[in-house]
Amino acid sequence: MTTAIKESPRDKVFLIVNYVYLLFAFVIVAYPVIYMLSASISDPQYVGSGEMWLLPKGITFDGYQRVFENSKIWSGYANTILYTVASIAVSLAVTLPAAYALSRRDFIGRNFFMGMFMVTMFFGGGLVPTYLLVKDMGMVNTIWAIILPSAASIYNIIVTRTFFVSSIPRELEEAAQIDGASTTRMFFTIIIPLSMPIIAVMALFYGVAQWNSYFSALIYLNDEAKYPLQIILRQILVLQEMSAQAGGTVDASTASALNNKAEIAALVKYAVIIVSTLPIIVIYPFLQRYFVQGVMIGSVKG
Known part of the structure; x- marks a missing residue:
C-alpha cells in the first residue's frame, strides 16, 4: 500500500500562487473574447457608451444578419x-x-x-x-x-x-x-x-x-x-x-x-x-x- 506524499506548507503556497496566476491569465485571455462575443449581439448604443462591458445588453442579431x-x-x-x-x-x-x-x-x-x-x-x-x-x-x-x-x-x-x-x-x-x-x-x-x-x-x-x-x-x-x-x-x-x-x-x-x-x-x-x-x-x-x-x-x- 502506497502512502500519499504529504504536501509541505511551501508546496501549498506554491500551488495557491499557481492557481491565482492561472486564473489571472485566464481572465486576461478570456475577457476580450467574451467582450467581442457580447458586443456582436448587443445594441451598439450600449457598446459605444460603455454600458456593455462583459455580458450582452439589448440583445440584437442585426450584425450577424447584415454579415450574412x-x-x-x-x-x-x-x-x-x-x-x-x-x-x-x-x-x-x-x-x-x-x-x-x-x-x-x-x-x-x-x-x-x-x-x-x-x-x-x-x-x-x-x-x-x-x-x-x-x-x-x-x-x-x-x-x-x-x-x-x-x-x-x-x-x-x-x-x-x-x-x-x-x-x-x-x-x-x-x-x-x-x-x-x-x-x-x-x-x-x-x-x-x-x-x-x-x-x-x-x-x-x-x-x-x-x-x-x-x-x-x-x-x-x-x-x-x-x-x-x-x-x-x-x-x-x-x-x-x-x-x-x-x-x-x-x-x-x-x-x-x-x-x-x-x-x-x-x-x-x-x-x-x-x-x-x-x-x-x-x-x-x-x-x-x-x-x-x-x-x-x-x-x-x-
Missing part, C-alpha cells in the same frame, strides 16, 4: 479560405522537403545552406524591391502574390528540421536504404507518415498566419472580388472611423445619420470578427494534441 446578407463579406470569406488552403499546401510542399534535406547527415553543404537560410531571418530586401520582383514576375493581383512570397518560414523549417533529426530514427532510414528504397520513396512512405505531429503544427502555423494576413493583399491586390476577409474587415473599420470623424463637422441631421452608420459598422465589425475567427477556434481542438507534441519535440529536443 453582405455579398462582399461572403466573397472575402471564400477568398480567405482559398488563400489559406492553398498557402498551407504550398508551404508544406516547400518546408517539409527543405527541412528533411537539411536534416540528412549525408547532405553535402547542409551547414552552408542552413547558414544562408538563417541570414534571411535577419536581413530582407525591403518592401519596394519585393513589390518590384512580384510585379516583374506578373503576380500582381493574383493569388500567387499572396501565397508565394510567404511560402516558407525559416523558423518553421528549423523547427521541422529539428523534429526530423530528433524524432526519426537514423536506423530506420538505413534499413530502408538496405532494402533498396530511394530517398524519394523513403521520404514519402516512411518519413511523412511518421511526421504527422509536426505536419499538423506547421499546417496550423501557416494557416493561422495566412488567415490573419491582410498586408500582402493590401499591397498586391487591386480587384475587390479577390479581397480576403481581413481587407473587408479593414474597410468596415475605416468606414466607422471616417463616419465618427465627419460627425463633428456637419449639421445635426447628417451627423445623426453618420453616427447611425458608425453604430451599424461597429455592430457588423464585431460580428465579422467572431465569424472570421470561428473556423480557427473550431479546428484547433482537433489539432491540439499534435500541436503540443510537435512543438515540444521540434523545438526542445536536439
Whole structure:
C-alpha cells in the first residue's frame, strides 16, 4: 500500500500562487473574447457608451444578419479560405522537403545552406524591391502574390528540421536504404507518415498566419472580388472611423445619420470578427494534441 506524499506548507503556497496566476491569465485571455462575443449581439448604443462591458445588453442579431446578407463579406470569406488552403499546401510542399534535406547527415553543404537560410531571418530586401520582383514576375493581383512570397518560414523549417533529426530514427532510414528504397520513396512512405505531429503544427502555423494576413493583399491586390476577409474587415473599420470623424463637422441631421452608420459598422465589425475567427477556434481542438507534441519535440529536443 502506497502512502500519499504529504504536501509541505511551501508546496501549498506554491500551488495557491499557481492557481491565482492561472486564473489571472485566464481572465486576461478570456475577457476580450467574451467582450467581442457580447458586443456582436448587443445594441451598439450600449457598446459605444460603455454600458456593455462583459455580458450582452439589448440583445440584437442585426450584425450577424447584415454579415450574412453582405455579398462582399461572403466573397472575402471564400477568398480567405482559398488563400489559406492553398498557402498551407504550398508551404508544406516547400518546408517539409527543405527541412528533411537539411536534416540528412549525408547532405553535402547542409551547414552552408542552413547558414544562408538563417541570414534571411535577419536581413530582407525591403518592401519596394519585393513589390518590384512580384510585379516583374506578373503576380500582381493574383493569388500567387499572396501565397508565394510567404511560402516558407525559416523558423518553421528549423523547427521541422529539428523534429526530423530528433524524432526519426537514423536506423530506420538505413534499413530502408538496405532494402533498396530511394530517398524519394523513403521520404514519402516512411518519413511523412511518421511526421504527422509536426505536419499538423506547421499546417496550423501557416494557416493561422495566412488567415490573419491582410498586408500582402493590401499591397498586391487591386480587384475587390479577390479581397480576403481581413481587407473587408479593414474597410468596415475605416468606414466607422471616417463616419465618427465627419460627425463633428456637419449639421445635426447628417451627423445623426453618420453616427447611425458608425453604430451599424461597429455592430457588423464585431460580428465579422467572431465569424472570421470561428473556423480557427473550431479546428484547433482537433489539432491540439499534435500541436503540443510537435512543438515540444521540434523545438526542445536536439
